[in-house]
Amino acid sequence: MSEVLVEVIRGELVESCHRGYVAVVNSQGELVYSVGDPYHISYWRSSAKPIQAIPVVESGAMERYGITLKELALFCASHSGEDFHVEGVLEVLKKINLNPEELRCGSHLPYNKGAEVKLWEKGLTPSNLHCNCSGKHAGMLVVCQQKKYPLDDYTRIEHPLQQELLELVKEFCNYPKEKIIIGIDGCGVPVYGLPIYNWALAYAYLADPFILEGQRGKTVKIITDAMTQFPEMVGGTDRLCTDLMKVGKGNLIAKAGAEGVYCIGIKDQKLGIAIKMEDGSPRGREPVVIEVLKQLGALSDEDLAILKKYHYPENRNHRKDLCGMIIPKFTLKGVLA
């Protein structure tokens, strides 16, 4: 069962609320805290992107094509379609000698309003490059080029790249491959349906990479370093993932997913966090992300002040008068006694 995580207050009344589920897991696989059912099954959505970037590193493609850390961060992104994102994806495609038309992500308006308005002012419409997943798709094409995989059906679950990624999800989440429910994402690639406990476990491994055997730990460190060193590539201007990783100064690995999904790794605590909002809303999710980190002691008062607009969003009307607030309303329940 879900629990109320956030209240939307207007005047003296709770006008709306957002329910959801939280699981906090350590790199030993122990469930440490939860709210609601920590084994609730939903799609991991874009929070799986750091795992999906692994073959770029391990296939040798990163070295061969001269992919930079900044570009690797873009492969883990749900970016805002700002100029520096679009240019980054274009640069990667140049390195592997492909055109933007090869991206099978589809197009939508940039998340960043300024970037959208720029398009309209120029009389343009958005391209595949503006799709928030264009970086992930570029990364997938990098691997396809390196491994000589076919390019035209790389989004299908039967494609060898997608089978590799499914195997990686199985490993990081420690969850049977045949039990993972496959859906189709907003950008056309497979999404993975499995319990949020298992999402959190994967992020605990991202936070504590050298618990993994062999090359894997080094690969994970390269990817999470890319994300924390270039957080603006993972989200964009005024995006929670970006602002949270900036504040985290290397200690927090944060990645949102559609439908109210969020995952965070806390390196110094070797913890992974998974959040799923029942109604799929980003509005409810953002205060929950900050509140969980606050309750875990992962943010200083100074950090919390910087992130206040996400923690306690103000509800202002079209005249900018304050009408209400959005307030997190839950306490992490300790599971280990």
Added chain:
Amino acid sequence: MSEVLVEVIRGELVESCHRGYVAVVNSQGELVYSVGDPYHISYWRSSAKPIQAIPVVESGAMERYGITLKELALFCASHSGEDFHVEGVLEVLKKINLNPEELRCGSHLPYNKGAEVKLWEKGLTPSNLHCNCSGKHAGMLVVCQQKKYPLDDYTRIEHPLQQELLELVKEFCNYPKEKIIIGIDGCGVPVYGLPIYNWALAYAYLADPFILEGQRGKTVKIITDAMTQFPEMVGGTDRLCTDLMKVGKGNLIAKAGAEGVYCIGIKDQKLGIAIKMEDGSPRGREPVVIEVLKQLGALSDEDLAILKKYHYPENRNHRKDLCGMIIPKFTLKGVLA
């Protein structure tokens, strides 16, 4: 307690869901059907607009200033900021010799994407006129001019116009004035916090106006005729209120409110319906609206075919592939045995 009203399906999994409350009340004040707590208290938001338009008619302002039925419909609107809405509001302001700056609604981008893009292409920003509530505010100014009320603070609860409106809400909802919780709306005017049963009662009166005494029934008929004869003024292109009233051919009076609020009157059944989505989402609300009307037998198969995009919204990705559906999941519980 709220109940799950809508499931968001992706592939084989329920990815998200939306909870809420429904109350169906007849013009005798009897609760006929419900889902979840029919006495749940929340703000009535813009679904109160038809009631707020009453003084325009009863003050004599409509006659004096030559306000048309089409303009009256605009006073009940949360419009999309399309050209015909903006021009309609401007025309009303001309009739009462006021400028758009007198509207205290604030501004936001037009709900209609085409209207928004037109602004950007011309290098313009939205004005008060584009605010979805500019019609309601124009109606309020009409009454202020007629009654020689001060113009500069007409949005404050202490203003004589707002006191009249509060009295009307009390009467239509049959709810003690002192128990109505006052909040501030997105457009700066008071909103009314009271149980959804009482919202539904008001809409039962809108559906069965001549149960009301004296002039009141005639006034209500003028307002609801305006809404059903000019439904494009109440919402806009591809908006549920507009499309539902078109299909209803005079039998359905429908008005959305922010934060997942919806109210409908069914004339031939003398019923009022109130819906409140717990999470405040319009995504969940729209399938619920159509499903309630279907279960009440208020829509034909042909009507349902026209309204299918609201009833069972398809979830298509950026490549237009079908990934899932949104599906209503509830049964109205009969309260009268």
